[in-house]
Amino acid sequence: MNWPKSDADHLIASTAQMRSFENNLINRGMPVEALMEKVGQKLKDWFLERPELLLNGVLILVGPGHNGGDGLVLARELFLENIDVSIWCPLPITQSLTRRHQAYSHWLGIKELHEEPNVYCKTLWIDALFGLGQTRPLPEKIANLLKGREEKQPRRLISIDVPSGICSDTGKTFSNVAATASYTLTIGLNKQGLIQDIAIPYVGELIRLDIGIPQKVLKKDKQINFFKLAGDDLFSIPWPEPSSISSKYQRGRLLVVAGSDKYKGAALLALQGALASGVGSIKALLPQKMADNIWQVSPEIVVSGILGNSIDGESEIGEAILKHKLDRLDSLLIGPGLALANEKWSDIACQLEKFPGLLVLDADALNRLAFSTESWEWINKREGPTWLTPHLQEFYRLFPNLKDLSPLDAAPKAAKMTGANVLLKGAHSLIASPSGVRWQLVSTSSCAARAGLGDVLAGFVAGVGAIGFSIGGAMNDELLALAALLHAEAAKSCKKGSKASSIALALEKLVRHIQCPECVQRNI
Ligand SMILES: NC(=O)C1=CN([C@@H]2O[C@H](COP(=O)(O)OP(=O)(O)OC[C@H]3O[C@@H](n4cnc5c(N)ncnc54)[C@H](O)[C@@H]3O)[C@@H](O)[C@H]2O)[C@@H](O)CC1
Numbered sequence: 279m280n281w282p283k284s285d286a287d288h289l290i291a292s293t294a295q296m297r298s299f300e301n302n303l304i305n306r307g308m309p310v311e312a313l314m315e316k317v318g319q320k321l322k323d324w325f326l327e328r329p330e331l332l333l334n335g336v337l338i339l340v341g342p343g344h345n346g347g348d349g350l351v352l353a354r355e356l357f358l359e360n361i362d363v364s365i366w367c368p369l370p371i372t373q374s375l376t377r378r379h380q381a382y383s384h385w386l387g388i389k390e391l392h393e394e395p396n397v398y399c400k401t402l403w404i405d406a407l408f409g410l411g412q413t414r415p416l417p418e419k420i421a422n423l424l425k426g427r428e429e430k431q432p433r434r435l436i437s438i439d440v441p442s443g444i445c446s447d448t449g450k451t452f453s454n455v456a457a458t459a460s461y462t463l464t465i466g467l468n469k470q471g472l473i474q475d476i477a478i479p480y481v482g483e484l485i486r487l488d489i490g491i492p493q494k495v496l497k498k499d500k501q502i503n504f505f506k507l508a509g510d511d512l513f514s515i516p517w518p519e520p521s522s523i524s525s526k527y528q529r530g531r532l533l534v535v536a537g538s539d540k541y542k543g544a545a546l547l548a549l550q551g552a553l554a555s556g557v558g559s560i561k562a563l564l565p566q567k568m569a570d571n572i573w574q575v576s577p578e579i580v581v582s583g584i585l586g587n588s589i590d591g592e593s594e595i596g597e598a599i600l601k602h603k604l605d606r607l608d609s610l611l612i613g614p615g616l617a618l619a620n621e622k623w624s625d626i627a628c629q630l631e632k633f634p635g636l637l638v639l640d641a642d643a644l645n646r647l648a649f650s651t652e653s654w655e656w657i658n659k660r661e662g663p664t665w666l667t668p669h670l671q672e673f674y675r676l677f678p679n680l681k682d683l684s685p686l687d688a689a690p691k692a693a694k695m696t697g698a699n700v701l702l703k704g705a706h707s708l709i710a711s712p713s714g715v716r717w718q719l720v721s722t723s724s725c726a727a728r729a730g731l732g733d734v735l736a737g738f739v740a741g742v743g744a745i746g747f748s749i750g751g752a753m754n755d756e757l758l759a760l761a762a763l764l765h766a767e768a769a770k771s772c773k774k775g776s777k778a779s780s781i782a783l784a785l786e787k788l789v790r791h792i793q794c795p796e797c798v799q800r801n802i
């Protein structure tokens with residue numbers, strides 16, 4: 279695994295891992311007091327850089343543990359900067375360091391509330407109630423207060439480390455109530471629960487405050503195999519670059535099996551995604567109507583077979599696939615817009631098993647496999663690599679035995695069970711490899727969650743995969759993660775709008791930029 283860098287910015291930690299890093303520092307001699315002071319200083323700097331947040335004063339909700347301690351150091355520092363600060367400590371403080379900070383804050387003269395704060399007040403609330411130490415539902419009075427606050431002053435609250443009420447491992451609330459933050463200032467490393475789709479409404483914008491965990495401590499931990507991917511990682515992307523003398527057939531040969539009379543647009547969108555990847559050659563098996571017209575919109579595509587059509591407008595793929603010479607391909611995408619025909623998976627199973635290139639299964643190919651007698655176990659029979667690109671419903675349909683697991687746990691399990699790489703699509707899509715490495719996309723754009731984007735993604739990953747396969751024959755695990763990141767970034771930055779075909783064009787431009795930055799600068 280070479281990408282992204284295995285540093286504090288990219289590692290995603292579980293609660294136990296975060297605790298173990300902290301303990302490592304403390305056992306080596308770093309005083310707990312110094313660590314808390316460091317956190318407090320970082321918090322102070324962050325707030326002072328944003329004076330608009332402090333205009334109506336600040337109320338810090340202080341919890342019993344070290345999260346409360348962080349809040350008290352922040353309270354002291356802001357007070358010393360002449361900010362209007364008050365604190366509220368609703369529970370008896372249990373950590374002695376936190377108690378000492380409370381005593382000092384009292385001596386300094388920082389205002390302390392003795393009654394519940396008013397949820398209507400315009401003061402900014404800072405949630406330093408509970409952090410990593412959460413294992414149970416919030417006390418009722420705090421739950422009601424946080425609920426009331428969100429109703430009366432939505433998002434006028436910032437959480438330290440973890441929003442109170444959220445599990446830092448799963449991202450779930452302990453009891454359907456949690457602090458709803460505009461920002462969560464998380465300390466040291468990103469905690470895995472905070473980036474899960476389910477936590478996004480509570481976490482708001484996630485900011486990581488660096489506390490200088492030395493690289494040698496991070497490197498030593500072999501357990502860390504979970505990485506965050508965001509826009510900045512595009513600059514270090516290991517794009518698969520064929521040799522400069524390679525012909526179109528040595529730059530990836532892709533076959534796309536997509537579309538039906540029922541879903542007419544999906545094939546074109548998948549082909550647009552494939553074209554954006556820069557793959558050398560694209561062939562397609564299409565329904566007759568699309569095959570007749572595709573040359574007018576995408577003359578680059580070679581139609582190499584026609585799919586059958588059921589009375590209900592679903593595509594029958596068996597015969598066309600069996601007729602095709604698969605051994606001349608690097609990658610084969612099956613799925614977008616096929617609909618569910620009454621075909622047996624066993625008709626094509628043998629040929630697909632022997633196909634040595636990359637097989638990408640998307641949408642209705644996943645559904646057809648899910649409803650077949652072969653089911654997910656069949657994937658293990660494949661000789662070549664397989665990538666699966668389901669959204670959540672497709673995923674659980676294919677892996678019903680994993681339905682009690684969260685996406686975070688289920689995706690790596692599916693990868694291990696099948697030997698396939700899994701891209702589980704969502705707001706923060708998750709990529710899992712059979713080796714146990716996981717990546718998760720963050721800072722994606724929700725306005726791009728529109729129909730057809732998955733088709734573009736499927737075509738794009740299959741194209742990138744074909745290029746990768748044509749170079750080495752073996753697939754790098756990170757290639758699927760890389761393709762998913764590019765797609766998400768194109769969706770985010772597309773100036774022409776958020777519809778799938780606009781995003782396919784933005785994706786093509788982004789790839790061009792990575793392949794040849796000078797060409798884009800010269801506007802060629
Ligand atoms: N060791 C340190 O000095 C550092 C501590 N840090 C801070 O410390 C936090 C972790 O501190 P702690 O381990 O003290 O944990 P917390 O501050 O999350 O608090 C745990 C305490 O709250 C109680 N508690 C948890 N959930 C409760 C509930 N629902 N109702 C009532 N009581 C509840 C627990 O019994 C325990 O006493 C981190 O989140 C972070 O904010 C970090 O700043 C890094 C450095």
Ligand SMILES: Nc1ncnc2c1ncn2[C@@H]1O[C@H](COP(=O)(O)OP(=O)(O)O)[C@@H](O)[C@H]1O
Nearest residue numbers: 669703704705722723724727729730731732733
């Ligand atoms: N809330 C969201 N924020 C950002 N991206 C999202 C969100 N929801 C879905 N996506 C992305 O949108 C795409 C949708 O794919 P998919 O569900 O297959 O749609 P379709 O089948 O309509 O093309 C995926 O890339 C997914 O990661």
Ligand SMILES: [K+]
Nearest residue numbers: 405408438440
């Ligand atoms: K908190």
